[in-house]
Amino acid sequence: MKSKLLIMTAILLAALTACGQNDNAINNDSEYGDQSRNGKDFVGNGLKRVSNNDWDNEAERPSDQILNTPHHTSNNSPSMGQQIDDIRGAIESETNYEAGSVWFNGNTIHVTVHDKGKIKTEKERNEEMQRIQGIINRAVPQYNIDVKLKK
Known part of the structure; x- marks a missing residue:
């Protein structure tokens, strides 16, 4: 009886030890690069800032987000x-x-x-x-x- 209890305790201890996480290894060795502690937010140090002064650049304007109004010529889908x-x-x-x-x-x-x-x-x-x-x-x-x- 005691040997079964000892074996079960050893298995439980091994399972709990194997499930522990090394946060340092997760953050440094992640295939996605740097992450926050929870792994949800990525740290993007290399992102360029987009300013609101880029309205001359057509790619920066959200022209595809026009409301779905009747007779609007830029919308391809029928409203x-x-x-x-x-x-x-x-x-x-x-x-x-x-x-x-x-x-x-x-x-x-x-x-x-x-x-x-x-x-x-x-x-x-x-x-x-x-x-x-x-x-x-x-x-x-x-x-x-x-x-x-x-x-």
Whole structure:
């Protein structure tokens, strides 16, 4: 019993000793160079300072961080405002109806279309809703479309 306890104590002592860290070896022999004590912050003595007076240098200007506003020519990715304009333009150019509110809800777009009293029967209303969904799907195919046709 005592020999088992002695062996277990020796194994525990060896495991704890092996897990100890030599901070000096970590900081000096790191493949990343000098580090702070926690190893999170790197000491960069060789970094050059960037001043705010470098606005003549185009690479120093953050021109790619312009807000995602509709009709902005420097943004390559479409914004929601541009997609709403595309939806309204498609509805008004391919139908005689007026596009109402357009709402984004995740991967679904809810569109309200006003028919101005031109649709008389429920069958015509369902056919027009299907046609308008097809028009919107061609304009923005990456979304699910929910169309409400109001008088």
